[in-house]
Structures are given as structure tokens and as C-alpha cells.
Amino acid sequence: MNAFFEHPHRRYNPLAGEWVLVSPHRAKRPWQGQVEDAVVPDMLAHDPECYLCAGNTRINGEKNPDYESTFVFDNDFAALTEDAPNERFEDGLLLAEGESGICRVICFSPRHDLTLARMAVADIAKVVDTWVAQYEELGVHPDINHVQIFENRGAMMGCSNPHPHGQIWASRSLPNEAAKETENQRAYYEKHGRPLLMAYLEQELALGERILFENDGFVVLVPYWAVWPFETMVLPKRHIRSMEEMTEAERNDLAEALSKITIRYDNLFKTSFPYSMGFHQRPTDGHDHDEWVMHAHFLPPLLRSATVKKFMVGFELLGSPQRDLTAEQAAQRLLELSEKHYLND
Amino acid sequence: MNAFFEHPHRRYNPLAGEWVLVSPHRAKRPWQGQVEDAVVPDMLAHDPECYLCAGNTRINGEKNPDYESTFVFDNDFAALTEDAPNERFEDGLLLAEGESGICRVICFSPRHDLTLARMAVADIAKVVDTWVAQYEELGVHPDINHVQIFENRGAMMGCSNPHPHGQIWASRSLPNEAAKETENQRAYYEKHGRPLLMAYLEQELALGERILFENDGFVVLVPYWAVWPFETMVLPKRHIRSMEEMTEAERNDLAEALSKITIRYDNLFKTSFPYSMGFHQRPTDGHDHDEWVMHAHFLPPLLRSATVKKFMVGFELLGSPQRDLTAEQAAQRLLELSEKHYLND
Ligand SMILES: O=P(O)(O)O[C@H]1O[C@H](CO)[C@@H](O)[C@H](O)[C@H]1O
Numbered sequence: 001m002n003a004f005f006e007h008p009h010r011r012y013n014p015l016a017g018e019w020v021l022v023s024p025h026r027a028k029r030p031w032q033g034q035v036e037d038a039v040v041p042d043m044l045a046h047d048p049e050c051y052l053c054a055g056n057t058r059i060n061g062e063k064n065p066d067y068e069s070t071f072v073f074d075n076d077f078a079a080l081t082e083d084a085p086n087e088r089f090e091d092g093l094l095l096a097e098g099e100s101g102i103c104r105v106i107c108f109s110p111r112h113d114l115t116l117a118r119m120a121v122a123d124i125a126k127v128v129d130t131w132v133a134q135y136e137e138l139g140v141h142p143d144i145n146h147v148q149i150f151e152n153r154g155a156m157m158g159c160s161n162p163h164p165h166g167q168i169w170a171s172r173s174l175p176n177e178a179a180k181e182t183e184n185q186r187a188y189y190e191k192h193g194r195p196l197l198m199a200y201l202e203q204e205l206a207l208g209e210r211i212l213f214e215n216d217g218f219v220v221l222v223p224y225w226a227v228w229p230f231e232t233m234v235l236p237k238r239h240i241r242s243m244e245e246m247t248e249a250e251r252n253d254l255a256e257a258l259s260k261i262t263i264r265y266d267n268l269f270k271t272s273f274p275y276s277m278g279f280h281q282r283p284t285d286g287h288d289h290d291e292w293v294m295h296a297h298f299l300p301p302l303l304r305s306a307t308v309k310k311f312m313v314g315f316e317l318l319g320s321p322q323r324d325l326t327a328e329q330a331a332q333r334l335l336e337l338s339e340k341h342y343l344n345d
Numbered sequence: 346m347n348a349f350f351e352h353p354h355r356r357y358n359p360l361a362g363e364w365v366l367v368s369p370h371r372a373k374r375p376w377q378g379q380v381e382d383a384v385v386p387d388m389l390a391h392d393p394e395c396y397l398c399a400g401n402t403r404i405n406g407e408k409n410p411d412y413e414s415t416f417v418f419d420n421d422f423a424a425l426t427e428d429a430p431n432e433r434f435e436d437g438l439l440l441a442e443g444e445s446g447i448c449r450v451i452c453f454s455p456r457h458d459l460t461l462a463r464m465a466v467a468d469i470a471k472v473v474d475t476w477v478a479q480y481e482e483l484g485v486h487p488d489i490n491h492v493q494i495f496e497n498r499g500a501m502m503g504c505s506n507p508h509p510h511g512q513i514w515a516s517r518s519l520p521n522e523a524a525k526e527t528e529n530q531r532a533y534y535e536k537h538g539r540p541l542l543m544a545y546l547e548q549e550l551a552l553g554e555r556i557l558f559e560n561d562g563f564v565v566l567v568p569y570w571a572v573w574p575f576e577t578m579v580l581p582k583r584h585i586r587s588m589e590e591m592t593e594a595e596r597n598d599l600a601e602a603l604s605k606i607t608i609r610y611d612n613l614f615k616t617s618f619p620y621s622m623g624f625h626q627r628p629t630d631g632h633d634h635d636e637w638v639m640h641a642h643f644l645p646p647l648l649r650s651a652t653v654k655k656f657m658v659g660f661e662l663l664g665s666p667q668r669d670l671t672a673e674q675a676a677q678r679l680l681e682l683s684e685k686h687y688l689n690d
């Protein structure tokens with residue numbers, strides 16, 4: 001590695017248009033701060049107390065069906081509702097807009113004790129199919145211009161139920177991150193006549209320094225500008241603007257890519273690795289958005305062990321995000337791990 | 346309150362140029378997720394094991410002086426160093442710059458068992474004096490264009506030592522948040538001929554809905570666009586661009602304002618309230634920056650109790666920040682509390 005990268009430096013994220021501070025020497029500092037609870041994996045295949053398990057009754061009295069692969073329902077405590085007024089309030093420097101939307105929960109499997117990392121690729125492919133169907137169904141809604149699919153995995157990420165599940169928040173407006181990524185991809189596309197992320201992937205594949213996995217359809221890599229210690233991105237090999245453009249084979253390739261990265265994550269600290277993950281793809285506002293390339297971000301907080309995370313606090317909140325190891329070091333660490341899940345070895 | 350604000354809506358932050366999603370109805374949802382450790386206040390006035398207490402020896406072998414008010418030293422595990430090369434690396438979509446800087450620690454008091462909330466205003470004024478002196482000293486350094494003063498309070502905010510202390514990270518480049526605030530304040534100033542935050546404060550004082558405290562020099566309020574559940578801002582009443590422009594009386598007024606808000610915070614859940622706080626003020630790049638108004642942000646994570654925080658995860662990281670109560674509700678809750686610290690009652 002270039003000696004330059006052994007000193008503090010900042011790297012630019014052309015997708016979000018932001019910088020991250022990298023302090024490679026700082027990984028050596030001792031840690032005396034807060035330690036999280038270790039994750040004790042749930043061992044019940046079906047938990048009678050779980051409101052996501054098949055056949056159980058939810059808080060609003062509805063009974064879940066005896067589903068066999070995935071199950072989708074409207075969030076009982078939705079942050080967005082369909083009835084919010086489509087109005088604007090403006091008074092000097094105070095500006096607000098009504099925001100309507102739909103929030104859904106997607107159970108990934110009837111098995112309470114599994115996670116993406118321990119599900120079969122064929123079963124993850126059914127989750128991919130469900131995401132695609134949801135993106136399409138919600139996307140045609142005239143009041144829905146953006147569909148955010150995501151998963152909060154683990155109590156450390158605010159997830160209150162270990163049952164494997166994700167969420168969708170579909171909204172009238174473009175959220176901040178989607179707006180930034182749209183703007184930066186559009187500017188690049190206008191200037192270079194090709195999508196930013198296709199150019200980026202080509203460069204990463206040529207360098208090979210941060211690539212974790214590759215099949216015919218998808219690549220998993222640690223982005224050059226990663227913020228979280230073991231942050232990764234999942235990118236398609238051809239120009240796919242949004243999920244429904246994937247072929248059948250590509251859906252399976254995506255499922256395999258998700259399986260591979262989540263297995264490495266669990267193996268890193270021999271724990272059910274917490275993260276937030278989600279897909280960014282073109283807005284459902286009726287425009288073509290040829291500048292867009294769909295992709296997933298994995299944003300995991302753990303830094304040193306199963307119980308010591310990176311805190312994004314003072315300087316990070318008020319200044320810029322900061323990390324203690326380089327993206328290349330993180331990629332190296334992840335690459336050294338087995339491709340088989342430690343519990344299935 | 347306008348019925349509009351009882352529905353999901355988003356509010357615009359003109360200082361950062363970003364939106365926050367507000368879901369007022371969602372505060373009712375039950376919480377079954379992660380619960381943090383309650384804060385057990387430290388009772389030792391001097392802890393022989395603490396590397397910040399007066400007279401103790403730090404990890405690098407240096408002995409702290411027998412300081413009586415504040416004490417500043419260079420961070421033993423600095424994220425920024427002075428020797429980082431001032432170079433640029435660019436290769437296609439990979440862009441990095443060397444980042445040099447200085448990181449310091451400021452002990453607020455020799456008393457191990459105190460916090461800003463329980464310190465006398467006269468003693469907080471000495472912390473203010475120290476911040477001003479540091480801002481000036483670091484600011485004249487030719488390679489330092491930005492001085493970020495902040496405090497991470499509590500283990501929940503990644504702070505590994507309860508001894509009252511803050512930090513300074515001074516850097517060659519402008520961090521992301523400072524760059525955004527500079528740009529938005531500049532655009533407003535050019536258009537309106539007065540500082541954005543002076544116009545904003547005037548409007549807030551006229552409305553009176555989100556004001557928590559006011560003396561001759563400073564105002565504490567819940568910003569209209571608050572992200573964290575009980576986020577606040579501290580604003581000067583006249584156009585002060587950076588700390589050293591405060592009069593002697595204003596330094597005391599700032600100390601009083603910090604005392605008042607941290608006492609309310611501790612009283613809210615009868616705990617030593619965790620937060621990250623810090624000052625934004627004009628860059629030290631040699632320009633006048635008449636658009637700038639110095640201010641402090643308090644970013645506290647607690648939502649429902651001393652042990653249940655707001656998680657900024659999936660949707661927040663990938664979309665936009667989201668909150669469950671309005672800024673007005675938060676201001677109301679904070680206003681109802683005693684002005685005397687619950688432990689001193
Ligand atoms: O410098 P400290 O207190 O060891 O570290 C704390 O504050 C820093 C600045 O916000 C963060 O980068 C660290 O993640 C946090 O644990």
C-alpha cells in the first residue's frame with residue numbers, strides 16, 4: 001500500500017458527495033468504553049411469543065397465515081400513512097410538507113431461528129422475488145415516488161425481534177440519501193454518458209483490491225469511501241436501474257451474493273453480525289433515470305469484536321464520519337474468512 | 346397545533362440543507378427492543394484509576410498537573426496528526442487527500458464526579474474561556490482551517506470515561522457538516538444581506554413555541570427541524586461569528602445557558618443524560634465569513650426513558666432521519682421540568 005494511505009487522509013464518496021476521514025494508525029487505541037450484549041442466537045424454529053412467526057396473532061388482533069417462504073403485511077406502527085395531507089407549510093425559515101407513504105414488514109422465512117446468513121440461497125431468492133414484487137406494486141402507486149427496502153438486523157441496530165425480517169418505507173418524496181445519489185449519478189451521466197456506478201465497478205474489478213465476491217450477475221466489494229468499519233456494497237455487473245430489470249438468473253446471483261457476504265460477516269466475530277442493509281434504486285416517479293444503477297449497502301457497526309462497535313458520535317455527527325482502518329484492510333480481513341458459516345462447519 | 350402537524354410530514358433544515366421525517370402518531374408504539382444500561386453516577390471526587398483526574402499518570406507515562414479548573418492536553422490516540430502529507434491522490438473515481446490536524450482533550454473540572462449539568466455556572470464559564478483560548482490558538486495555525494469543539498457525554502455516546510471532558514479536532518479541511526452550514530449560510534447572506542441564523546432566531550423568539558431559555562446573550566431552543574428526540578440549539582442574540590467575539594458578559598451568559606439546558610436534560614429521565622454536543626462557528630481559513638453565526642448543537646439519543654434510545658438505523662441511514670414526536674412536543678416536555686437539578690433538590 002502507498003505510504004500516503006498509512007497517514008490520516010480523507011476519501012471522497014462520489015455517490016453521496018461526501019467525505020470520510022480515515023485514521024489508519026488509530027486502530028491501536030485501547031477500548032475502555034461501552035461493550036454491547038453478545039448476541040445469543042435464538043434456537044426456537046417457531047416461537048409462540050413472536051408476532052412474526054407463522055400462525056401467530058399480531059398486536060392488532062390479526063393472525064399471520066401459515067406462510068412457507070415469505071410473508072408481507074402493512075406495518076402495525078407505520079411511520080408513514082396514506083392519509084397525510086399533500087400540503088406545504090411555509091413561514092419564513094420554517095418549511096414543512098405533508099409526507100404520505102406506506103410501510104410494510106417482510107418476513108424472510110417462517111423459521112424464527114434463521115437469518116440471511118444461515119438461509120439457503122434458494123430461500124434468499126424467494127426474498128429477492130418478494131422485494132421485486134413489492135418494488136413493482138408500490139412503485140406504480142401514483143403517490144409513491146420512492147421505495148426504500150431495508151433490513152435492520154440485530155438489537156444493536158434497533159431491531160426488536162430476531163425473526164428474520166425486513167421493512168419497506170415507500171414515500172411520496174425522495175429521502176435525503178436517494179436525492180443525493182440521484183443528483184450525483186445524474187451529473188456524472190450527463191458529463192460522461194455512462195452511469196457512475198458502472199464506471200466505478202469497472203475500476204474496482206480492474207484493481208481487485210476491495211472485491212469480496214463475484215458471480216455472473218453481481219459483485220460484493222468494500223467501497224473505497226466506506227464509512228462503517230466493515231461496510232460493503234453489492235453491485236450488478238450490467239446496467240440494472242431497478243430490481244424488476246433483473247433476469248431470473250440475476251435474481252439468483254443476487255441471492256448468492258447476499259448469502260456470501262452475510263456468512264463472512266457472521267464469521268468475522270463468530271456472532272450473528274448486526275447491520276442495517278438496504279437497496280438504493282431508481283425513484284418510481286415515472287422518469288427513466290438512466291443514470292441510476294441499483295445497489296445494496298450493508299452498514300454494520302461492529303469494529304473490534306462481537307461486542308465493541310464503532311460510535312458515530314461527536315466529531316462524526318458534527319463534522320465528518322471517521323474510521324480507524326482503511327477499506328483495503330477491512331476487505332483483507334473479510335477475505336481471510338471461511339466461505340462456510342461457522343455454525344454450519 | 347395546526348392539524349397538519351399531527352400527520353406525518355417532513356421539515357426542512359435550511360442550515361444543513363436536509364429534510365427530517367416527523368411521525369407524530371408513532372410515539373405510541375410499544376418498545377420491545379434493546380434497552381441500554383442505566384447510568385450509575387460516579388461518586389468519587391477523585392478516582393485514582395482515572396487518566397483524566399489531576400495528578401494521575403496517563404497511558405503514555407505523562408503525569409497530569411494538579412489542575413484546579415480546566416486542563417488541556419494533546420489526545421494520546423489522535424485521529425488527526427500534524428505530519429499527514431498535504432497531497433492529493435486521484436485515479437478515476439477514487440479521490441483522497443492527506444488530512445492533517447491536531448486533536449486535544451479538555452478536562453472540564455478536576456472533580457471526577459461532576460458533569461456540566463452539576464457544575465456551577467462560574468466553573469462552566471472557565472470551560473468557555475478554555476474553548477475560546479483553544480479556538481484562537483489553533484485557529485491561527487496556518488494548516489488549521491477548522492476547529493471542531495465537542496463533547497461526547499456518557500457511555501451510550503462512545504465516551505469511555507465519566508470524568509467531565511470534551512475534545513477538539515482541528516483540521517486542515519472543512520468537515521462535511523461545516524461545509525454544508527457554510528454554503529447554506531453564505532447563500533442566504535448573499536440573497537438577504539443578513540445571517541440566516543439571526544433571521545431564524547428572530548422568528549423563533551417572535552413565535553415562542555420552541556424556546557427553552559433566554560438571557561441577555563443567548564437563547565436555547567428546540568430547532569424546528571430537530572432530528573434527535575430532544576435535540577436543542579444554543580444561539581447568540583447578536584451576530585457573533587466565532588467564540589472570541591463574545592464579550593466577558595456573553596461568556597457568562599453562554600455558561601448559564603449550558604447549565605440550564607443540561608440540568609433540564611438530566612431532569613427529563615432523572616439520569617445523567619447522554620449526548621454529543623459541539624460548537625459550529627466560522628472556519629479559521631483567514632476569511633471574514635460574515636455569513637456565519639456561532640452556535641452549539643446538543644444531539645441526545647434518549648427517547649422514552651433513561652434506557653430506551655432512538656435508533657438511527659435502516660431508514661435513517663439509507664433514507665432520511667426520522668423522529669416520533671414533534672419539536673414542539675419535545676420543547677413542551679423539556680419546559681415542564683424543574684430548573685433545579687434533581688440531585689441538588
Ligand atoms: O476519542 P474517543 O473518546 O476515544 O472516541 C469517541 O469519540 C470519537 C469522536 O467523536 C469517535 O470517533 C469514537 O468513535 C468515539 O468512541
Ligand SMILES: O=P(O)(O)O[C@H]1O[C@H](CO)[C@@H](O)[C@H](O)[C@H]1O
Nearest residue numbers: 152158655656658659660661667
Ligand atoms: O420499525 P422498527 O423496527 O420498530 O424500528 C426500527 O427501524 C426504524 C427504521 O429504520 C427506526 O426508525 C427505529 O428507530 C428502529 O428502532
